[in-house]
Amino acid sequence: MAxxxxxxxxxxxxxxxxxxxxxxxxxxxxxxxxxxxxxxxSNAELASDLRNIVHRMVAEGRGDQAIKDYxxxxxxxxxxxxxxxxxxxxxxxxxxxxxxxxxxxxxxTIQRRQRLGNRPDGPPVDDAARARARALLDEPDTxxxxxxxx
Amino acid sequence: xxxxxxxxxxxxxxxxxxxxxxxxxxxxxxxPSPLIDKPAPTFSLPRLDNGEPWSPQAMAGKVWLLNVWxxxxxxxVVEHPLISELARDGRLPVVGLAWKDRPQASRAWxxxxxxxxxxVISDLPGSVAIDFGVYGAPESFLIDKRGQxxxxxxxPFDQAAIDDTLLPLVQRLRAE
Numbered sequence: 001m002a003x004x005x006x007x008x009x010x011x012x013x014x015x016x017x018x019x020x021x022x023x024x025x026x027x028x029x030x031x032x033x034x035x036x037x038x039x040x041x042s043n044a045e046l047a048s049d050l051r052n053i054v055h056r057m058v059a060e061g062r063g064d065q066a067i068k069d070y071x072x073x074x075x076x077x078x079x080x081x082x083x084x085x086x087x088x089x090x091x092x093x094x095x096x097x098x099x100x101x102x103x104x105x106x107x108x109t110i111q112r113r114q115r116l117g118n119r120p121d122g123p124p125v126d127d128a129a130r131a132r133a134r135a136l137l138d139e140p141d142t143x144x145x146x147x148x149x150x
Numbered sequence: 151x152x153x154x155x156x157x158x159x160x161x162x163x164x165x166x167x168x169x170x171x172x173x174x175x176x177x178x179x180x181x182p183s184p185l186i187d188k189p190a191p192t193f194s195l196p197r198l199d200n201g202e203p204w205s206p207q208a209m210a211g212k213v214w215l216l217n218v219w220x221x222x223x224x225x226x227v228v229e230h231p232l233i234s235e236l237a238r239d240g241r242l243p244v245v246g247l248a249w250k251d252r253p254q255a256s257r258a259w260x261x262x263x264x265x266x267x268x269x270v271i272s273d274l275p276g277s278v279a280i281d282f283g284v285y286g287a288p289e290s291f292l293i294d295k296r297g298q299x300x301x302x303x304x305x306p307f308d309q310a311a312i313d314d315t316l317l318p319l320v321q322r323l324r325a326e
Contacts, residue, residue: 032181032285045250046285049276074283076184 011052012059022058025067026051030079183283183302190216190291190299191281198248198256198270206245206297208269213323214243215316216291217267218279220251221259223287229306230263236312237266242320246270249279249287292316294323 014022031047050071057067071079083089185191194205206216217233219226237244246267248256253272260270273279282291285304292301301319303311 046276046280049280053277053280073184074280075285076182076283078181 011055014055014059018058021064022055025054025058025064028081029054029068029071030081032075032079180304181285183299185283185291185299186302187298187300190293190297191278193278193281195247195271195273195278198246198253198260198272204269204271206293209243209245209293210297211295212243213295213320214245214268214293216245216247216282216293218247218249218282218284218287218289218291220249220287221255222251223249225306226288227263229288230266232307232309232312234264234266236316237268241317243268247279248272249284250274250276292319292323294326 029050031044031050053070054067057070062070068080077083077089083092085093190206192206194203196202197204215236219229233244236242244267246265246269248270250273252274256270256272260267282289288303288306290303290307291299292303294300300323301316303316307316
């Protein structure tokens with residue numbers, strides 16, 4: 001079974017800048033049949049038709065936005081590789097930043113906890129207390145059953 | 151606070167599970183059409199039988215189905231008996247749009263599989279199909295009395311889609 005019919009079309013010639021714009025647009029637009037390819041990479045019949053339409057619109061001097069609007073009107077935001085920020089895409093755009101903020105928050109909390117943990121608890125140590133501690137440490141071991149054998 | 155901390159992994163798990171589960175039930179090939187509830191594109195295309203121009207104004211005041219197919223399309227053969235049944239007893243007028251298909255190939259296909267269509271139009275360059283946002287065949291558009299697209303079927307209809315979705319909607323649109 002053959003695929004859809006190929007139709008030969010005459011396309012208007014493009015200037016160098018127009019060619020660059022066409023290339024740029026084709027890379028930003030998504031092929032609908034083969035979803036993970038852009039229009040420039042795709043060789044599906046529909047992609048070639050859409051490419052021809054974009055080619056003509058570029059030759060007519062239509063702006064990038066007008067060309068994208070034309071395709072979005074028919075195929076929806078799906079054709080754009082760079083989805084617009086709007087109510088149904090805020091999670092897509094905001095999600096990574098929310099995760100980043102969450103991670104930063106957790107990191108900061110852990111850092112703070114560690115700093116608190118390293119500080120000794122209890123009342124501040126003054127010179128008198130220090131002297132008492134030294135005396136206790138220097139005191140010969142006299143009492144109790146335990147201890148080193150003499 | 152401690153209880154909350156032990157709950158964090160569980161919460162994370164639930165969030166990820168919900169997203170993954172939704173991903174399971176969604177078909178990535180189904181692209182929502184921006185044309186639903188908008189006026190169907192106007193066009194004029196040659197009829198397959200006599201080459202006379204045909205435009206959708208001919209169906210004004212009716213609820214009808216535009217079925218995009220091609221003789222090169224394998225799934226269209228599968229869908230065709232259902233479309234034929236829909237059209238046969240006059241439950242729903244169906245207009246066929248032969249998409250990027252040589253007229254002689256379309257005619258041969260209809261001869262072989264039967265022609266249930268009210269009229270078949272030929273869109274050889276595929277430009278009208280692009281206006282309708284078609285990205286594969288078959289695709290069908292239910293159009294109301296005022297010429298607005300109310301439902302789009304991507305891929306072949308099955309009996310359930312016809313009985314549970316299409317026909318109830320047709321009833322409702324006829325009553326509008």
